[in-house]
Amino acid sequence: MKRPFAVIGFSYLSALVLAFTFAGRAALLLGLVCLIFGVLCLFFRANRGMAALTAGFLSAAVAFGGYWFFQTGQVEPVSALAGHTAHIQGEITRFSSDRTDGTRISEIHVTQCSFPDAPQDFVLKFYSTGSVDAELYDFVECDVEFEAIENTVTFDAVNYNRARNLFVAARQVSECTVSKPDHKGIRAFFASLQSSLSAAMSTGLSGENGALASAMLLGDRSMVSGEMDADFKASGVIHILSISGTHIMLMCAILYLLARKLPIGYTARNLFCVIGAPAYCLLVGCPFSAVRAAIMAVVCFGVRMFDKQADSINSLGLAVFLILFFSPGAAMDLSFQLSVVATFGILFYQLKCHKKVQEYLYAHGFSARLLIKVVDGILASILITFLTFPLIAMSYGRISLIAPLANLFLSPLVVVELAAGFAFCLFSLVPVLSFLVPMASFFLNLAGTCMGQVSHLLSEIPYVYPAADAQYLYFWYFGTLGLFAVAFFFRKKKRLYLHAGLLSICVLCTGLLSYQFLMRDVVQVVALDSRNPSNLAVVQNGHAVIIGAGSGSYQASTTASYLKSMGIDTVDVLILPRDNSSAVRAANRLLDEMEASVVVGNEALYRDRTAGEIYSFHTMNLSLWKDMQISVDAKEESSRIDVTIGGKKISIINGEASFSKEEHVDVIAFSQNAKVNALPGYDSRRILLGSGDKTYGDLLESGEEDLCGYESFPSTEGIVLSYKDGGEIKQRKERG
Structure with missing residues (x-):
């Protein structure tokens, strides 16, 4: 068997993907089948190819078993805490803005939990109520209410968090008490180093170049603007903002060149790279793509110390196996899957295609080295785009048609950016070399500006980032x-x-x-926030009306992400029926990310947040598009918003409201404080969104009983209602 670790690693990955897809006892059954086939192959191992089949089946059997232990031993005991309250103690492992101090806690490694029979060593996603004066890896304790992690319309939160060993979320219900540990260890050192370097880049570079450099060099994407993120996505080069094998290998190459200037031998030079790759991985926070690249670099330079050459595809398989063995949830993480598939595409092209392309060009009289590199770059980019296409299509429902060309244009700039960035970090850390920082800053500004301009120009080309079924x-x-x-x-x-x-x-x-x-005339009514069902988006033909921004900043970002995925950059009308602190914070976040032509709400709160027109929140009627009409009726803390379009009527209820029996309403969305005196009459099926744990009797003050014909969706998040020309509404759940 030529590449045993490649067979083991890819078999392990494939089996885990199947296990998470089928789940439950089906995974155990598949594991048993693989084990039986693996044992049978042992009896025929003398035949050609049987060694690879044996390794593949047995690796798959181990993977299915690992999945079962992962689910029953880690995921289920922790996720079972949802719905309960407890007092927890632990250490802060992440802040909401990826900074090391001065903001909200977003992740805690729990070491003590007061709930009976609860696990005492797990990580949770933390929703804090305010900022804390703390640093990473400080100890914290407070009372929390556990809740399940749920998917949104635009984001597969369950798989993303499960890959990072986050199986439950917790909402803060008491003040946090913070204490300093005696020793924080190496993780705190690298976190502090990352923060100082990121701060140096943000202050030493102009415009958004600091944010771009921090994202590309340090993995800190907290300062990347929504516009830059959208441009890189539309041009198909969003992977540039992630730490990948390119970063690790370039860093190792720089280390190797520097080591050659020192009076040390060949073995010591390779040892520099073996140590440098994991150190850089710790600096950027150990994302899966960086861990994979670091393992491959350690193998590559490690075997060179013994005068051997590593097989790259074999090294990739080993890296995949090691990551999945210790973190099975990574198998369903999109960034990990894209990293593995893209790396395999590059290695496959170098192994099978590069020499044939070179021979073809030589045979037809093209021998220029630059031309060969350009052709190699285009073909490799096309191959990678094709291999990663199913993953991107499944996750986003959109594809970039210009990705190969964008990769070709930006590849030289990426090399300049990374080389100048590593130099900037070195010069900033060594006082003797600080006089060279302006030179590195010049090249970082030059490369960053060019990359931003190129990605923006490419993203402006019509239909380069289309949505599709x-x-x-x-x-x-x-x-x-x-x-x-x-x-x-x-x-x-x-x-x-x-x-x-x-x-x-x-x-x-x-x-x-x-x-x-x-899809031009199709109307979509999308419920975006399960905690605040008044957060609805009505979308048609590139136009959008938003009712409620959500119950927090995260939900507002979800709304903005969904609209941008639909190709919408400006909201026609933003209706903000609630004035409590969380609703105002969400509205401000949404207005930071998207412009609104018309805002209906409290003028005093939003006048400085938008350049659009602002209407007071009184009884009003507004007609727009070709057949859409909005009616708002607000009284103190209660409001009713009616949206009529395409022969369908949607009502959004905050607080108390009532309907007459003669009214015809197709969709009713309830906020958490909704109280309805009477439901409207009906002559066909109606849809109720967001009744939550309430029964119909709780919603109806009068205790009305005749409710046949209504279909309820207690958790509205992920529900998409689509219809055209007044036809029947069809429901689908995009996430979760």
């Missing part, structure tokens, strides 16, 4: 695989690869444009 994208993807399979089958008679590629591109572009046309 995931089912169609999968149909196109596997259809393309079929076309190339046919081309491969007939390769001896006629070369059909070019024709297959052109046909695939035509089908993709035709389908995407058709989808845009068909």
Whole structure:
């Protein structure tokens, strides 16, 4: 077996993905099947290829067993705490803004929990009520109310947090008591170093170049603006803002070159890189992509100390196995999956395609080294884009058609940015070299400005980041695989690869444009916040009306992310029916991220937050688009907002409200404080959103009993109601 660790690692990853997909006893059954096949293969191991099959099946069996122990031993005991209250003690492991002090706690490593029979060593996602005067890895204790982690319309929060061993969330219900530990250890040292370097970049570089450098060099994306993030996503180069193998290998190359200037031998130079890769991984916070690259770098330079050469694909398999063995949840993490698939694509191209492309260019008279590198870059980028396409389509429902070109343009700038960034860090840390900081800053500003301009210009090209139905994208993807399979089958008679590629591109572009046309007049009513169902978005043909910004800043960011994923940058009307502190904070966050043409709410609160028109929150009627009408009726703490569009009527209730029997309402969304005197009459099915744990009797003050014809969705988050031309409403759940 030529690459045993590659077989083991990729089999382990595939099995864990299947285990999380099927879950429960089906995972155990699949594990048993793999074990049986693995044992059977042992009896035929003398046959060609049986060693690889044996290793694959046995690795899969171990993976299924690991999944079962992970779920029953770690996930279930911790997630069972949801709905209970307890007093906890632990250490602060993350702040909400990824800073080391002066902000809200977002993650705690719990070491003591007062709830009976609760685990005493786990990590939780923490929702704090205010800022604390603390630093990372300080001790904290307080009373909390546990709650389950839920997906949103735009974000797979369950898998993301599970990959980071976060299985439950907790909401602060008492004041936090903070104490300093005697010794914080190496983690606090690297966290402090990251903070100081990030601060130096933000103050020493102009504009958004400091935020870009901090994200690319240190993994600190807290200062990256929404506009920059959207530009990089639309141009298909958002991976540039993540720590990856490029960072690790370039850092190791710089270390190796510096070590060559020292009077040390070949073994010591490689040892520098073996130590440097894990150290840099600790500095950037150990994201999965950096851990994977660090393991591969340690293997690569470690075997060189013994005059050996490492097989890159084998090293990738070993890195995958080690990460998943200690953190099985990483198998369903999108960033980890993209990192593995993209790295495999690069290594596969270098192994199988690079030499053939070079020979082809030489045979046709093209021998310039620059041309060969450009062609290699384009083809490798296309291969990586194609391999990662299913993951991106499944997660975002959008694809960047210009990603290969953007990668080609930005690759030289990325190298300059990283090299100058490492130099900036070195010069900032060594006082003797501080006079060289301005030179490094110049190159960082130059590369950062060019990258920002290029990504912005590419993202402005029409239809480069279209939305599409995931089912169609999968149909196109596997259809393309079929076309190339046919081309491969007939390769001896006629070369059909070019024709297959052109046909695939035509089908993709035709389908995407058709989808845009068909979805033009479709109305979507989206419930975005399960804690505050008045947070609804009504979207049609690039226009949006938002009712309520959510119950906090996170929900406001979710709203902004959803609208941007729909290609909407400006809200037509933002209606803000609530004036409590959390609602105002959410509204301000939403107005920071998106412009609103019209704001309906408390003028004193939002006049300085928007350049759009502001209407007082009195009884009003507003007509916009071609057939949409909004009616607002507010009295003290209660409000009723009616939205009519396409022959459908949606009512959003805050506080007390009542309906007449003659009213025809298709969708009613209740906030947590809703109290309804009477529901409207009906002649077909109606939909109730956000009744929560309340029964219909709780909602109805009069105790009305005749409620047949109503369908309730207690947790509104993730519900999308779509209809066209007044037809029947169809529901689907995008996340969770």
